[in-house]
Amino acid sequence: MMQRTQLLLPLAMEATVLAQQQRGMATLKMISMRLKSVKNIQKITQSMKMVSAAKYARAERDLKAARPYGVGAQQFFEKTEIQADEKAEPKKLLIAVTSDRGLCGAVHTGVARLIRGELAQDEANTKVFCVGDKSRAILSRLYGKNILMVANEVGRLPPTFLDASKIANEVLQAGYDYTEGKIVYNRFKSVVSYQCSTLPIYSGATVEKSEKLAVYDSLDSDVVKSYLEFSLASLIFYTMKEGACSEQSSRMTAMDNASKNAGEMIDKLTLTFNRTRQAVITRELIEIISGAAALT
Amino acid sequence: MKIWRDAGLTYIQYSNIAARVVREALRAELRADAAKRDISHVQFTPWVNGKPKPRKKQESDS
Numbered sequence: 397m398m399q400r401t402q403l404l405l406p407l408a409m410e411a412t413v414l415a416q417q418q419r420g421m422a423t424l425k426m427i428s429m430r431l432k433s434v435k436n437i438q439k440i441t442q443s444m445k446m447v448s449a450a451k452y453a454r455a456e457r458d459l460k461a462a463r464p465y466g467v468g469a470q471q472f473f474e475k476t477e478i479q480a481d482e483k484a485e486p487k488k489l490l491i492a493v494t495s496d497r498g499l500c501g502a503v504h505t506g507v508a509r510l511i512r513g514e515l516a517q518d519e520a521n522t523k524v525f526c527v528g529d530k531s532r533a534i535l536s537r538l539y540g541k542n543i544l545m546v547a548n549e550v551g552r553l554p555p556t557f558l559d560a561s562k563i564a565n566e567v568l569q570a571g572y573d574y575t576e577g578k579i580v581y582n583r584f585k586s587v588v589s590y591q592c593s594t595l596p597i598y599s600g601a602t603v604e605k606s607e608k609l610a611v612y613d614s615l616d617s618d619v620v621k622s623y624l625e626f627s628l629a630s631l632i633f634y635t636m637k638e639g640a641c642s643e644q645s646s647r648m649t650a651m652d653n654a655s656k657n658a659g660e661m662i663d664k665l666t667l668t669f670n671r672t673r674q675a676v677i678t679r680e681l682i683e684i685i686s687g688a689a690a691l692t
Numbered sequence: 693m694k695i696w697r698d699a700g701l702t703y704i705q706y707s708n709i710a711a712r713v714v715r716e717a718l719r720a721e722l723r724a725d726a727a728k729r730d731i732s733h734v735q736f737t738p739w740v741n742g743k744p745k746p747r748k749k750q751e752s753d754s
Binding site for chain 1: 694697702703704705707708729730731732733734735736737738739741742743744
């Protein structure tokens with residue numbers, strides 16, 4: 397009988413400890429473990445912030461150099477005032493410029509949301525070319541059938557023109573003859589803000605139908621075709637640079653917020669830790685004093 | 693003039709090949725810097741009916 401109670405005692409104690417925890421009375425050890433893990437998380441987010449700050453500085457420098465590519469290529473479409481053919485059946489192509497990497501706020505979700513809006517309007521005649529795994533992950537759930545191709549391994553290193561031209565090449569050779577299209581990307585405005593925007597792209601046939609094409613001298617279809625291929629590559633290059641810059645700046649903000657939140661949590665946990673320690677000390681003192689009082 | 697077009701290249705591929713040749717013609721000290729702009733890791737997976745379709749390995753030059 398005696399032995400059995402001895403066996404049961406630790407079990408009973410464990411049960412009470414468990415019950416206490418369930419009531420929200422965490423033990424000292426658990427709080428200190430939690431505190432340690434939150435401190436580690438803060439360390440990680442802080443270093444991620446530092447890394448993305450360095451990457452952001454580089455991305456912004458690159459972006460300044462890449463802007464003329466985008467502006468120049470856009471000028472052509474503006475000057476010729478190309479309009480998509482309303483009568484013919486439109487075949488749209490959306491190029492989602494995101495990256496493989498997460499933990500950067502709403503950068504990728506913004507792009508995906510804009511594309512979802514476009515797809516909701518005209519699902520049958522629209523295809524999506526996903527640059528970066530993140531847009532694919534978001535879009536494949538609902539609109540998997542509309543995805544034409546996925547390009548990944550984007551975003552670990554700053555985008556190069558070779559990356560962009562490979563993507564443009566795949567767009568052209570994917571076997572999908574689009575009449576008009578849009579590049580959806582994040583336009584970098586400042587360190588704290590970016591805007592999800594679109595750039596139009598058109599196929600050679602649509603461009604040649606344009607009436608204002610005569611503003612350019614001596615164009616034959618060969619030149620137009622070559623130019624459109626190159627302009628697609630430069631537009632993709634430009635949007636990738638914009639996207640990369642917005643992503644890094646957004647990650648910087650996100651990681652800053654995460655470290656701040658972790659700091660708050662650490663403060664709160666330290667407070668509860670100290671309170672609980674105090675409570676334990678007080679309880680032990682009471683036990684000793686009342687034990688001594690019982691003896692005398 | 694348009695031999696490369698007849699060979700089945702797009703302008704992008706044509707200009708990239710030209711760019712590579714120019715980079716290789718640079719002096720050694722400048723070439724190292726230019727070579728960094730000649731790197732690309734992007735991979736492509738075509739999707740058919742909402743499923744990724746595996747494809748043979750990408751040819752390295754484009």
